Amino acid sequence: MRDHSHHIELSRPDAVTQMLSALEEASLPEQFASRAERIALSDAYGRTLAEDVRAKVDIPSALTCCLDSVAVKWDAFASLDPGQIPDTSTWQRGQDWQFANTGVAMPEGFDTAIVIEHVIVSPDEQSIQITAAPSKRFAGTRPAGSTMQAGDMAASKGTLITPDVAARIASAGHSSIRVLPRPRVAFIPTGDELIPANLPCSPAAPERYAGRGRVFESNSLVVRGKVEAWGGQLVPFDIIPDDRAAIQQTLTDALSVSDLIILNAGSSKGSDDWSVEVLEEMGRVICHQTNHGPGHHSSYTVLTHSGRAVPVIGISGPAGGASFTLDFYLRPLMAALLMQDPEPTRIPCRLRGTFGENKHANAPQPGTLSGESRPPEATEPGAKFYSVRFMEASVDEAGTLWATPVPGKAGSAATQHANALYMLPAGPDDAFPKEGDVIQVELRFGYKLL
Numbered sequence: 001m002r003d004h005s006h007h008i009e010l011s012r013p014d015a016v017t018q019m020l021s022a023l024e025e026a027s028l029p030e031q032f033a034s035r036a037e038r039i040a041l042s043d044a045y046g047r048t049l050a051e052d053v054r055a056k057v058d059i060p061s062a063l064t065c066c067l068d069s070v071a072v073k074w075d076a077f078a079s080l081d082p083g084q085i086p087d088t089s090t091w092q093r094g095q096d097w098q099f100a101n102t103g104v105a106m107p108e109g110f111d112t113a114i115v116i117e118h119v120i121v122s123p124d125e126q127s128i129q130i131t132a133a134p135s136k137r138f139a140g141t142r143p144a145g146s147t148m149q150a151g152d153m154a155a156s157k158g159t160l161i162t163p164d165v166a167a168r169i170a171s172a173g174h175s176s177i178r179v180l181p182r183p184r185v186a187f188i189p190t191g192d193e194l195i196p197a198n199l200p201c202s203p204a205a206p207e208r209y210a211g212r213g214r215v216f217e218s219n220s221l222v223v224r225g226k227v228e229a230w231g232g233q234l235v236p237f238d239i240i241p242d243d244r245a246a247i248q249q250t251l252t253d254a255l256s257v258s259d260l261i262i263l264n265a266g267s268s269k270g271s272d273d274w275s276v277e278v279l280e281e282m283g284r285v286i287c288h289q290t291n292h293g294p295g296h297h298s299s300y301t302v303l304t305h306s307g308r309a310v311p312v313i314g315i316s317g318p319a320g321g322a323s324f325t326l327d328f329y330l331r332p333l334m335a336a337l338l339m340q341d342p343e344p345t346r347i348p349c350r351l352r353g354t355f356g357e358n359k360h361a362n363a364p365q366p367g368t369l370s371g372e373s374r375p376p377e378a379t380e381p382g383a384k385f386y387s388v389r390f391m392e393a394s395v396d397e398a399g400t401l402w403a404t405p406v407p408g409k410a411g412s413a414a415t416q417h418a419n420a421l422y423m424l425p426a427g428p429d430d431a432f433p434k435e436g437d438v439i440q441v442e443l444r445f446g447y448k449l450l
Contacts, residue, residue: 007276007288007289008285008286008287008288008289009287009288009289009290009291009383010286010287010290010291011290011291011383011384012290012291012292012328012329012386012423014287015286015287015290015298015300015329016328016329016332016342018286018287018300019286019300019302019311019329019332019333020332020333020336020342022284022286022302022309022311023302023309023311023333023336026302026304026308026309027309028259028308028309028311028337029336029337029339031308031309032180032181032183032259032337033050033180035180035181036050036051036178036179036180036181037178037179037181038176038177038178038179039176039177039179040175040176041166041169041170041174041175041176041177042166042175044161044166044177044179045161045162045163045166046160046161046231047160047161047179047180047182047231048158048159048160048161048179048180048231048338048339048340049155049156049157049158049159049161049177049178049179049180050157050178050179050180051157051178052153052155052156052157053153053154053155053156053169053172053174053177054151054152054153054154054172055148055149055150055151055152055153055154055172055173056150056172056173056174057150057173058144058145058148058149058150059145059147059148059149059171059172060103060105060142060144060145060146060147061105061144062105062106062144063105063106063111063138063141063142063143063144064103064104064105064106064141064142064144065100065101065102065103065104065105065106065113065140065141065142066102066113066140066141066142067102067113067115067116067140068100068101068102068115068116069099069100069101069113069114069115069116069119069140070097070098070099070100070113070114070116070119070121070128071097071098071099071100071106071107071110071111071112071113072096072097072110072112072113072114072130072134073096073109073110073111073112074111074112074134074136074137074138076096077112077133077134078137080133082133082135083132083133084133085130085131085132085133086130088127088128088129088130089127091127091128092126092127093125093126093127093128097110097128098110100113106141111137111138111141112134112136112137112138112139112140112141113134113139113140113141114130114132114133114134114139114140115140118130118131118132119131147171148171148172154168154169154171154172154174155168155169157339158338158339158340160338160340161177161179180337180338180339182231182232182233183227183231183232183233183259183260183334183337183338184232184233184235184257184258184259184260185223185227185232185233185234185235185258185259185260185261185262185330185334186235186236186237186254186257186258186260186261186262187219187220187223187224187227187234187235187236187237187262187264188237188240188247188250188251188254188261188262188263188264189217189219189220189237189239189240189264189265190239190240190241190242190247190263190264190265190275191215191239191241191242191265191317192241192242193214193215194214194215194216194217194239195214195215195216195217195239196216196217196239197216197217197218217239218319219264219315219317219319219322220234220236222319222322222323222326223262223264223322223326224236226326226327226330226331226445227330227334229445229446230330230331230334230335230338231334231338232260232334235254235257235258237250237253237254242274243274244274244277244278247263247274247275247278248278248281248282251263251278251279251282251303251312252282254310255303255305255310256305256306258310259310259337260310260311260312260313260330260333260334260337261303261310261311261312261313262312262313262315262326262330263275263279263312263313263314263315264315264317264322265315265316265317275299275314276288276299276314279299279301279303279312279314282301282303283301283302283303283304283312284301284302285299285300285301286299286300286301286302287299287300290328291383291384291385291386292385292386292387292388292423293385293386293387293388293426294316294318294320294321294324294325294388294409294410295315295316295321295322295324295325295328295388296316297314297316298313298314298315298316298325298328298329299312299313299314300312300313300314300329301314311333313326313329313330313333315329318410318411319411320409320410320411320412320415321410321411323410323411324388324410324421324444327344327444327445328344331344331445344442345442345443346440346441346442347393347401347440347441347442347443348401348438348439348440349391349393349401349402349403349420349438349439349440349441350400350401350402350403350436350437350438350439351402351403351404351405351433351434351435351436351437351438351439352402352403352404352435353404353405353435354405354432354434354435355389355405355424355432355433356405356432384425384426385425385426386423386424386425386426387423387424387425387426388410388421388422388423388424389405389406389421389422389423389424390405390406390408390410390415390418390420390421391403391404391405391406391418391419391420391421391422391441392404392405392406392417392418392419392420392450393419393420393441393443393449393450394449394450395449395450401449403420403422403439403441405422406418418444418447419443419444419447419448419449419450420441420442420443420444420447421441421442421444422439422440422441422442
């Protein structure tokens with residue numbers, strides 16, 4: 001039996017912190033940024049700026065009207081009492097007043113604007129009556145450079161391009177920008193039991209088609225959706241059998257075509273689980289497992305290829321755990337490469353309902369557990385183990401945020417619509433939160449508050 005007693009277990013935050021530190025030491029973010037490319041601004045939504053963008057000119061470039069108005073000369077009002085309106089019966093268009101529209105430079109010689117709703121224009125549009133006086137010189141206008149001056153920062157390096165950001169960059173005079181590349185994320189599914197979901201069902205020929213003991217591979221869809229939503233590009237690999245040489249060769253192949261690698265399954269203690277041992281041989285393992293379940297057998301490894309560090313994220317096989325462990329361990333690395341904040345967003349909620357009884361509080365002594373019960377694992381003295389619980393986060397009419405535990409295991413139908421997660425301490429000395437307590441929950445990717 002292979003020895004797994006030396007496995008390194010880290011907490012979720014420690015695992016992420018140590019991997020990010022390893023990537024900084026290997027200068028991976030700098031190497032990644034060196035592949036920046038110039039693209040049309042119109043194609044840049046969802047991309048990340050690789051350099052600062054500055055205004056080419058003053059914006060606006062001249063004294064500009066704020067609203068649909070008529071332009072006037074303040075000198076006609078300067079000697080009057082505040083609010084007093086001069087006699088406009090002899091005013092001539094183009095000499096004493098002129099139309100001025102939103103965002104357009106003020107006509108030459110005019111310095112103040114009166115909104116059109118306070119003006120009565122004659123049918124021939126040559127004379128006007130004013131019903132409200134301007135408050136000061138330059139009222140209703142914006143001076144040149146009031147939005148941005150030439151050389152001002154329009155958008156800084158690391159900014160995610162949204163429609164609003166793109167509009168600001170365009171207004172600064174740019175139609176193309178340099179952006180970071182899309183992280184190439186290789187996905188390697190492993191397992192003798194896996195088959196593509198497009199195979200026909202035929203119990204009579206399980207060795208060739210879907211049948212007894214076969215499992216449709218589905219995690220590639222989860223991975224693709226998240227990788228692309230986080231700004232990356234999926235590099236899919238075919239299903240790999242539980243074969244040590246095959247896993248090693250596929251990892252070697254993936255190194256040359258990816259920035260990050262996801263190795264799915266084979267990470268536990270089964271007789272055909274080779275992933276961890278192959279990773280130990282090929283690179284530096286940051287951790288073999290983490291202190292929570294589901295997703296206990298999540299791992300981090302750093303491999304090298306042509307002087308370039310390539311992180312490998314090991315995730316367990318079942319789809320329920322695979323989904324949120326991608327949020328836990330892939331998203332921070334992609335965020336770091338794309339100069340985004342790797343920290344998850346947590347929100348304080350009041351607990352509605354309870355988590356039930358702490359089954360570990362009165363757990364029997366080691367050696368008395370039933371054979372099918374996996375003991376809570378925490379390899380370091382005093383370390384905690386956490387149970388990942390699915391939650392329903394909602395806001396009531398009074399604006400109070402609530403989190404309600406959702407029964408069911410990861411991947412079950414009951415948890416499919418749960419929009420949040422909570423890391424519940426699972427040790428015998430841990431008291432469960434009580435109803436009404438404030439807890440920190442984490443919204444699941446792609447879900448919203450109810």
